[in-house]
Amino acid sequence: MAKKILVVENSDILRNELKHSLEAFNYEVLETDCTQIGENINIEQHPDLVITNMNFENSIEFIHNVRTNFDSKATPIIMLVSENTGRKKIEGHWAGASGWVGLPLEQNKLMNVINRTL
Numbered sequence: 001m002a003k004k005i006l007v008v009e010n011s012d013i014l015r016n017e018l019k020h021s022l023e024a025f026n027y028e029v030l031e032t033d034c035t036q037i038g039e040n041i042n043i044e045q046h047p048d049l050v051i052t053n054m055n056f057e058n059s060i061e062f063i064h065n066v067r068t069n070f071d072s073k074a075t076p077i078i079m080l081v082s083e084n085t086g087r088k089k090i091e092g093h094w095a096g097a098s099g100w101v102g103l104p105l106e107q108n109k110l111m112n113v114i115n116r117t118l
Helices: 012-024 035-045 059-068 086-095 107-117
Strands: 004-008 028-032 049-053 077-081 099-102
Touching: 004 012, 004 035, 012 028, 012 107, 028 035, 035 049, 035 059, 049 059, 059 077, 059 086, 077 086, 077 107, 099 107
Parallel strands: 004 028, 004 049, 049 077, 077 099
Antiparallel strands: none
């Protein structure tokens, strides 16, 4: 059975790029452009991994909510970070993110992080 990855990304282009890349590696992709819907999908579908963009207005809250949900407290969370500073990485880490991938997205780096995380 394919592992499920929840992608929460507001950019249609990036979300579709992630979806196609992950499906090419035989992952089942759950996707949304809204953190609230992402929280609902997380509760209902129990993904094996969550990928979210740190540029969402409430991304830290989303990560915290996923992490504090009993059923997903151990679910790895990878954040996409476009800023080339450590601030977003630190904020995400303290909220409960497991790792990060820089933007613009490079498929080989993404897959390396996913493979290390799962």
